[in-house]
Amino acid sequence: MKRPADSRTSLAWQIQSLLLAYPDERFPEHLTxxxxVADTQPGPVGDPLLRFAERAGxxxxxxxAADYVATxxxxxxxxxxLTYYAHGDTRKRGMALLRLKQTYAEAGRRLSDDELPDHLAVVLExxxxxxxxxxxxxxxxxxxxxxxRLALNDDDSPWAPVLDSVSATLPRLAGGDREAVMRLAAQGPPGEQVGLDPYASPVFLPDPVVGGLR
Structure with missing residues (x-):
């Protein structure tokens, strides 16, 4: 029996979350x-998961693990x-993190001390x-x-297919990928100003936090 579309998407988000966490000793189980999960998904979502599992396996x-840290x-x-892309290491980012925490709290979700609410694996979970x-x-x-997603694909990263899979669960972007990204970046989230050039000198991002979901 086929799963409803919304149920399949939830399942995809769960496995994508696991695959974007630090690859520890349980990672082979996550690949299995x-x-x-890939077999339950439409092609644009499931096929990239299979490509990642094959390469990572x-x-x-x-x-x-070393590649994960380096990347x-x-x-x-x-x-x-995710909030780095819009706000960098600024006070606005602090407010964005607070809003994420409030959204989680309203749903009864409490983060552990070692989880930041804007880590993609946390958002997907x-x-x-x-x-x-x-x-x-x-x-x-x-x-x-x-x-x-574009940066990982440009670098031929093993994790690029996971982001392809995530993107395929979301509404299709109009126009070419890069043009659409720049348009969305210029608009930004509601009430915020963005404005960034992903392929210029990456001064809009601070040094990333080492850690995350481990």
Whole structure:
């Protein structure tokens, strides 16, 4: 029996969340789960999960973990903390983080001390259990998501297909990817000003926080 579309999307967000966390000793189990979930998804969502699982499955775990740190903890264009793309390390980012925490609290979700609310894995995990507000958060941060997706694809990163899969769960962007990203970046989230150039010198992002979901 096929799952309803909204149920399939929630399942996709859950596995995407696991795949974007630090690859620890449980990561091989997550790859196995990703293959199973991929079979329940439409092609644009499931096929990238299979591509990631195949490539990551051929990579020794220590090598994959080192690549994760090099990609997400030390490369500003590949930051997993979504509010950086709109606000950098400013007071506005603090307010954006507070709004995220309030959204989670309203749904009964309490973050642990080592979780930041704008980490993409955290947002996806929330969306998996609270699809309506979760989809809204992902859409509000769509510009950052697309900047991250493009950067990972430009670098031929192993994680690029995961972001392709995330993007495929969201409404289609009008026009070419890069033009749409720049338009969304110029508009920004409601009530905020953005304005960024993802392929100029990445001074709009601070040094990323080492850690996240581990």
């Amino acid at each position: 789960l990703a293959r199973r 051929r990579t020794p775990l220590p090598e994959l 997400f903890d030390h490369r500003k264009r590949c930051c997993l903390y 929330f969306a998996a259990t609270e699809p309506a507000p979760g989809a809204r958060l992902l859409t509000e941060h769509r510009a950052g998501l697309e900047l991250l």
